[in-house]
Amino acid sequence: MEVLVPFSTDRPKSRLSDVLTSDERGAFALAMLRDVLDAIVAADGDPRVLATGPVASDLHCPVDVDERPLTPAVNAALDAHFEGAADGPVAVVMADLALATPAALRALFAAGREADVAVAPGRGGGTNAFVVGDPAFRVDYHGASYLDHRRIAADAGLSVDVVDSYRLATDVDESADLAEVLVHAEADAGGAPGATTSHAARWLRDAGVSLDTSSGRVGVARE
């Protein structure tokens, strides 16, 4: 399955500015993108990065550059998919799903082969990933896009399946979200943080960002 991964190279992850500098945010965003691409390939998806500008040359997948905002860029990419030679549905997976696993993505892809639209909602009413097999579907990422996308699908008479995954619901936007990256990388590595295969978690550790369990909800601290 073709899997589009939108990636912003223009001031990425600005809401992490309380913990990371501008250059660091760019490097961390790239580490998360690598994790997402790895998970897609492991789930037998064919990733294609949809970037707003030039990105690292060692991503081992096609990169299309489209400077437009997210919504028109993704709609144009959906058009290109359905007008092109490739058959079947197409997926769109956000580049900041640092917790995405091959299993979670496989469940999404499978749901998208059954329903016209399969959607993985994100925290705060976002749309973190979806699969669509019908050109009548359009995206609109503004506001509570999960509700908007359900409405757009219903208005077009398309069947919808919702994929219930914490891994896919967790987009990494704010410093509290960094704790999610560290917690689950540590858990997945069997309690040995150094053994993680997560590029994002390794990047955070190298930058001196660690879990802070001193207060109620777990956060992060930086050396």
Next chain:
Amino acid sequence: MEVLVPFSTDRPKSRLSDVLTSDERGAFALAMLRDVLDAIVAADGDPRVLATGPVASDLHCPVDVDERPLTPAVNAALDAHFEGAADGPVAVVMADLALATPAALRALFAAGREADVAVAPGRGGGTNAFVVGDPAFRVDYHGASYLDHRRIAADAGLSVDVVDSYRLATDVDESADLAEVLVHAEADAGGAPGATTSHAARWLRDAGVSLDTSSGRVGVARE
């Protein structure tokens, strides 16, 4: 399956004090408890509330009162389960999982019949729900309890399965979490908020709490 639902009657949901009064927080916590109990029954679980004090008499399930903090109260209840006549595993599901669905709970219960411990992590490293079939397992809800519980299980030689569910990962603690209740109640009701079967969402609507999509991440506003 026996399903314990810890419920605090002592200043519940204090982190919602920016939106709700003390009495309102108690009423809202009870509405969420009703949703959780409904979902457990629909998933063929047998709920038992483990409360710190007297609760509403119309919950249609057994209520045990234990004034102790969460960790010793749950450990004592686990002991009582494994020393009692009931066979098989026992589940512990938090009372503030207002988004819990029968499908998500069924997946948890099924995982808990295969592994020694099945756990649904919560946001911020919490443990929102688990199933255990072995008396060697103990809870410790302090700090990043998800990591602690994985360690406790590993130290006891118990197999662990992790249940990846956004529904079960979403405990409702802060005002931003109220948006989750409203978004998913509306989506589940096919875009008609008035048609929701969620006690918690109906309670919020009646209290004048509604979605606020005016800024980036979706929040709530109150009349």
